[in-house]
Amino acid sequence: MKVYVSADLPRDLAGRLSRAVEVVGRDRMGEAEAALCFRITPEELKSMPRLRFLQVITAGLDHLPWEAIPPHVVVAGNAGSNADAVAEFAVAMALGAYKRVIHYDRRMKRGEYGRDVGIPMAVGSKAAVLGLGEIGTRVAKMLATLGLRVYGFSRTRKEGPWVFTSDLLEAMAGARIAVSALPLNKHTRGLVKYQHLAAMDGEGVFVNVGRAEVVERGAVERILRERPGFIFASDVWWSRSDFAKDADIISLPNVVATPWVAGGYGNELVWRRMLEEAVDNLLRWVNGETPRNIARREDYV
Amino acid sequence: MKVYVSADLPRDLAGRLSRAVEVVGRDRMGEAEAALCFRITPEELKSMPRLRFLQVITAGLDHLPWEAIPPHVVVAGNAGSNADAVAEFAVAMALGAYKRVIHYDRRMKRGEYGRDVGIPMAVGSKAAVLGLGEIGTRVAKMLATLGLRVYGFSRTRKEGPWVFTSDLLEAMAGARIAVSALPLNKHTRGLVKYQHLAAMDGEGVFVNVGRAEVVERGAVERILRERPGFIFASDVWWSRSDFAKDADIISLPNVVATPWVAGGYGNELVWRRMLEEAVDNLLRWVNGETPRNIARREDYV
Numbered sequence: 038m039k040v041y042v043s044a045d046l047p048r049d050l051a052g053r054l055s056r057a058v059e060v061v062g063r064d065r066m067g068e069a070e071a072a073l074c075f076r077i078t079p080e081e082l083k084s085m086p087r088l089r090f091l092q093v094i095t096a097g098l099d100h101l102p103w104e105a106i107p108p109h110v111v112v113a114g115n116a117g118s119n120a121d122a123v124a125e126f127a128v129a130m131a132l133g134a135y136k137r138v139i140h141y142d143r144r145m146k147r148g149e150y151g152r153d154v155g156i157p158m159a160v161g162s163k164a165a166v167l168g169l170g171e172i173g174t175r176v177a178k179m180l181a182t183l184g185l186r187v188y189g190f191s192r193t194r195k196e197g198p199w200v201f202t203s204d205l206l207e208a209m210a211g212a213r214i215a216v217s218a219l220p221l222n223k224h225t226r227g228l229v230k231y232q233h234l235a236a237m238d239g240e241g242v243f244v245n246v247g248r249a250e251v252v253e254r255g256a257v258e259r260i261l262r263e264r265p266g267f268i269f270a271s272d273v274w275w276s277r278s279d280f281a282k283d284a285d286i287i288s289l290p291n292v293v294a295t296p297w298v299a300g301g302y303g304n305e306l307v308w309r310r311m312l313e314e315a316v317d318n319l320l321r322w323v324n325g326e327t328p329r330n331i332a333r334r335e336d337y338v
Numbered sequence: 339m340k341v342y343v344s345a346d347l348p349r350d351l352a353g354r355l356s357r358a359v360e361v362v363g364r365d366r367m368g369e370a371e372a373a374l375c376f377r378i379t380p381e382e383l384k385s386m387p388r389l390r391f392l393q394v395i396t397a398g399l400d401h402l403p404w405e406a407i408p409p410h411v412v413v414a415g416n417a418g419s420n421a422d423a424v425a426e427f428a429v430a431m432a433l434g435a436y437k438r439v440i441h442y443d444r445r446m447k448r449g450e451y452g453r454d455v456g457i458p459m460a461v462g463s464k465a466a467v468l469g470l471g472e473i474g475t476r477v478a479k480m481l482a483t484l485g486l487r488v489y490g491f492s493r494t495r496k497e498g499p500w501v502f503t504s505d506l507l508e509a510m511a512g513a514r515i516a517v518s519a520l521p522l523n524k525h526t527r528g529l530v531k532y533q534h535l536a537a538m539d540g541e542g543v544f545v546n547v548g549r550a551e552v553v554e555r556g557a558v559e560r561i562l563r564e565r566p567g568f569i570f571a572s573d574v575w576w577s578r579s580d581f582a583k584d585a586d587i588i589s590l591p592n593v594v595a596t597p598w599v600a601g602g603y604g605n606e607l608v609w610r611r612m613l614e615e616a617v618d619n620l621l622r623w624v625n626g627e628t629p630r631n632i633a634r635r636e637d638y639v
Contacts, residue, residue, distance in 0.1 A: 038613035125460045125484070126437050133434025136427050138596055142440060144448075145588050145595035150581040152597055153603025159426045182483040183426070280451040287446050295439055296453055303456025 038323055041069035041085060043077070044094055046328075050316050057320055059334070067333065073319055079105035092319040092328070094311055096171075096300070099221035099248060103337040112120045112331040113322070116220075117171035118314040122301035123218070124175035126272065127246040131180075131214045134270040135159060135242045154266070157213065157240050160184035165212040165237075167205070167229070168219035168247060169195040176216050184213065192224065205229070210236040214244070221248035222336040231256035239264055245271040246299045261289050268292070272299040339624055342370035342386060344378070345395055347429070348610065351617050358621055368623040374620055380406035384466035392531050393629070395612055395619040396422070397472075397601070400549060404638040414623070415631040417521075418472035419615040423602035424519070425476035427573065428547040432481075432515045435594045436460060436543045455567070458514065458541050461485035466513040466538075468530070469520035469548060470496040486515065493525065506530070511537040515545070522549035523637040532557035540565055546572040547600045555587075560592050569593070573600040 038058045042320065046054065054073075061069055066081070071090040073204055074081075082088070084311045088110055096116045106112060112277055133139050137156055143148075154297060164185040166177040173189070174197060181187045183318035189199030190208035202208050205228065209215055217226045229252040234243060245252060254275050260267055269286075270293035276282035287294040301307025321328045341359045355374075356360055362370055367382070372391040375382075380403045383389070389411055394402065397417045407413060424559050434440050438457055445454075465486040467478040470592035474490070475498060482499035490500030503509050506529065510516055516538060520526045530553040535544060538550045546553060561568055570587075571594035577583035581597055588595040602608025622629045 056567075065440050090396070121461050121485075122457065122459060125433070126439070126457065127438050129433035129437035130428035132426070133439050136430035137599070138427070138430050138434050138594070139440055139443060139598060141596040142594050143444075145581070145597060146444075148582070148585065148589075150597055152599055152603055156423065156427065156599050156602050158423060158602070158607065160604060162423050179484060183429070184422075184478060200455075280446070281449070284449065288449075293439070295442040296446060296451055298438070298442060298453055298457050301457050301459065302453055304459060305456075306459065307457075 039065070039068045039070055040174075040177070040319065040323075041066040041072040041074075043072070043074040043081075044312065046312055046316070047105065050312055054316055054320070058323055063184045071103075071319060071322065073315060076100055078102065083104060090319070090322045090328075092315055092322070094315040096123075097220055098337065099249060099250075101337070103334070105154045106196045106334075108334060111322070111328070112334070113318055113328045113331040114332055115311060115315050115318070118311040119300045119307050120171035120175055122304065122307045123172045123246050123299045124179065125159050126156045126295075126299035127176050127216050127218065127244055128174070128179045128183075130246070130272065130293060130295070130299075131216055131242055131244045132183075133157065134268045135214055139293055159214070161186065162213040163238075165208040165215040166199065167189060167191075167201075167208065167215065167217040167251075169197065170218065170220070172246065173216070173218035176218060180214065180216075188212065205233055206236055209233045211238055212236075213241045214275045215241065215248045216244040217251055219251045221250050224336060225251045227251070227253050229253065229256065231259055234260040234267075237267070240266050242268040242270055245269075245273055247273065249273040249277075257286060261286070261291050265291055271295075272297055312338050339371055340366070341620065341624075342367040342373040344373070344374075344375040344382075347613055347617070351613055355617055355621070359624055365421050372620060372623065374616060377401055379403065383407060383419045384619045391620070391623045391629075393616055394520055395616040395624070397424075397493070398521055399633050399638065400551075402638070404635070405413040407635075409635060412570065412623070412629070413633040414613060414619055414629045415633055416612060416616050416619070417631045420601045420608050421472035421476055423605065423608045424473045424547050424600045426518065427596075427600035428473070428477050428517050428545055429480045431547070431571045431573065431594060431596070431600075432517055432543055432545045433460065433484075435545070435569045437514055440575065440594055460515070462487065463514040464489065464512050464539075466491060466509040466516040467500065468509065468516065468552075469516040470498065471521070472520065473519035473547065474517070477519060481515065481517075489513065507537055510534045512539055513537075514539045514542045516542065517545040518548045518552055520548045520552045522551050524639075525637060526552045528552070528554050529555065530557065532560055535561040535568075538568070541567050543569040543571055546570075546574055548574065550574040550578075558587060562587070564607075566592055572596075573598055
């Protein structure tokens with residue numbers, strides 16, 4: 038079994054892989070039946086006519102050139118590998134914004150020592166968690182243990198410490214904290230619209246740690262302009278990594294912004310775990326077992 | 339029974355009190371056997387020779403003129419009445435600072451879109467909670483449910499989801515998050531010294547939602563200068579409400595600062611609950627029951 042690897046692996050992980058398969062580089066990728074990568078181009082895909090399995094190291098799969106992936110190729114993502122990191126970050130962002138810590142810290146740094154806004158309570162308040170995958174489930178459990186009444190939104194029913202709904206408006210109506218951990222696919226693109234944000238509490242906080250494109254940009258601009266007390270807190274941006282293009286929103290006073298770091302940026306343990314889980318999953322396929330996180334092609338194409 | 343009330347009570351609470359006791363104002367305070375107040379002056383105390391019970395509306399009692407309070411006067415505080423608010427705020431501050439949400443938000447607001455520091459993990463990390471009263475207990479439970487290994491520090495043993503210790507250095511050594519919810523009294527003034535802060539993890543966050551004077555100011559200045567990755571996050575300041583006097587510390591990049599708002603500033607529900615619990619506790623004394631939160635005079639004098 039030949040596997041094309043386009044990621045740098047730590048020595049022990051590379052060793053584990055080499056003992057099970059023959060790792061090939063770019064020069065021999067034509068022989069590869071499987072590939073391990075962060076991202077892949079249509080050209081690389083064209084150079085691997087024998088490809089049957091693609092293991093992606095990222096949790097999200099929305100960046101893949103789906104039209105160029107032959108339908109018989111099985112694609113596996115890496116959901117869950119950094120879910121702890123993202124979930125913690127989401128809760129930190131939600132509480133830091135909602136309890137107005139960030140608001141008052143900004144004022145104090147400017148030498149404005151007066152108090153202007155009240156501190157809302159989290160306990161007993163309604164929260165909405167959009168997406169009940171590895172990240173959303175963790176976020177929902179954390180918010181529930183902090184005493185919030187959590188509504189969990191997902192396409193398919195999932196039980197947990199939340200009121201389940203597949204009606205987005207029901208999930209978000211009156212919510213004081215909403216966290217989106219939705220993946221980006223053809224069902225979720227532009228799903229969160231003005232009416233959903235407007236249905237939240239006027240002091241509410243919408244947190245996005247999934248993908249920016251799940252939320253309509255124009256809806257965010259409008260709600261932030263209309264409601265100075267409403268907070269949009271996001272780690273992900275419509276411009277992807279070209280954050281300056283979203284500066285008009287990032288610079289607004291009722292926006293909390295971080296540069297796509299929730300997944301444990303710069304944290305070697307998180308990084309290591311992501312690579313490890315991707316290699317493990319690839320080896321599942323190699324050994325004839327069923328890999329985890331197999332993508333539904335129809336969600337993307 | 340005559341009670342001197344120096345606080346504004348909502349109509350229904352004032353009514354509840356009036357049905358049980360005779361409320362007197364400043365002109366007849368000489369007849370009062372009990373008093374309900376936020377703060378009290380030595381002059382007021384001198385004007386109440388018949389005083390036997392003092393119900394304070396605040397949780398902390400360190401602002402009372404203890405030397406002027408006759409030893410036979412029973413003093414009750416209001417710990418717990420806003421403990422939910424302070425505990426939520428402490429966790430919001432701890433996570434917002436520790437997960438570097440606040441750090442990156444500041445950078446994004448300045449148009450600095452690059453990533454400089456890694457995002458540490460909370461789950462599995464050691465946390466220290468100083469003070470296991472109403473607030474500390476709540477904070478410790480929240481941090482434990484978020485997956486941190488919590489050490490609880492207090493003078494007297496208390497069981498909970500923490501490793502109990504009455505050794506401050508043991509509690510703080512290696513901790514990545516430490517939260518002080520200690521009251522200020524003669525046992526806690528200046529308790530947290532340089533050696534304790536220096537024993538924490540270099541990426542750690544020390545959060546104070548109790549009283550500033552529990553921590554040595556010079557120790558904070560020194561650790562912040564020596565360790566740029568260490569964060570001091572505080573809602574309370576040595577200058578009390580005259581925050582400009584602490585501007586040298588507040589303005590440091592590794593400081594997160596809020597203006598003494600954790601107790602639910604501007605939140606009418608929190609405010610109402612504090613007044614209600616104080617009135618209830620006063621009525622306990624009036625009815626011959628044992629009031630809650632009776633202060634130990636020897637902690638202050």
